[in-house]
Amino acid sequence: MLKLSTKGQYGVRAMFEVAKGYPDRPVSIKEIARRQEVSVAYLEQILSTLRRAGLISSVRGPGGGYLLTHGPAHISIAVILRELEGPVSIASCMDPEEGCHRVEGCVTHTLWRSLGEKIDAFLSTITLDDLLKDERLLMDAAEHDRIVTIKRAAAGQGG
């Protein structure tokens, strides 16, 4: 339950790749596609949406690609997902546009709203910068593992 569509998932991963080029190295769709194993054509759709939303800008021609319009610390996962999948809306009848004649006296209405707010709050605190840091941690951990493995091998305890 409560799945995110691939568009949202790929979108965040793509933004993470674009963030790696911050502040001035344009990252091409091709590069993102290769690194994140997502098709170029599908990424085009996703990045196009994010560009129209103003989260990234594009540079055409050879050497071109996408650039973050703001610092990685100022782009939260919440805003990326909001552009690609719309606002958090656990139950469709919470949407003020769609409306629901049962809202008043509905015991679950408050519940879904609280949950939605909690999710939104959480995703708003996580930024691209956090993901970049996370990767550094992952890489450090891998490096550490590698060193440990090498040391073990050198000590004849490999395996």
Place this chain on the structure above:
Amino acid sequence: MLKLSTKGQYGVRAMFEVAKGYPDRPVSIKEIARRQEVSVAYLEQILSTLRRAGLISSVRGPGGGYLLTHGPAHISIAVILRELEGPVSIASCMDPEEGCHRVEGCVTHTLWRSLGEKIDAFLSTITLDDLLKDERLLMDAAEHDRIVTIKRAAAGQGG
């Protein structure tokens, strides 16, 4: 984004109605259907799932219906939704059964897992008993409004 299906939504609302009959008054599908404005046929599917999961038991024949198998304070929204919609799984590639060869070194993996855990934790703290209390609050508020309205009307300030 992060929508709940109607099955989950109706399921919680149905369980709320069943909870009203706790501990010994069976609540029929018909009654639930009327109160929650959901079709009988659809509710049959939903309640059948919940019964097989052991959350409710059924009593056949005239005067029959459904009963909670445990106290309302011991049935969380999380377990109801889990039975109807499966476990929280923000991204499908987090599911250990489906698997994903990119898990290691994937920056979003940790993110989705954290979010999933947060959601699960929240939904686990809310029980049917909370919904029952909530309704009492709602009714009290309505009663209060009604009294105020009556007093105003009596004082010639109605509207």
Place this chain on the structure above:
DNA sequence: TAATACCCTACTAGATTTGTCAAGTATTTA
């Protein structure tokens, strides 16, 4: 045996998801 009420499976129209494809436009470099 009539009425009530749960039980179960199958089916389906419509929406959504998850992409692909084709034909552009803009920019740079040779």
Place this chain on the structure above:
DNA sequence: TAAATACTTGACAAATCTAGTAGGGTATTA
């Protein structure tokens, strides 16, 4: 200017999921 790179856009479609409906069955009570 020609070629290559790379973004831009809109149309389209297979696959899946959602949100139910339909219809026949079983158990219980009066």
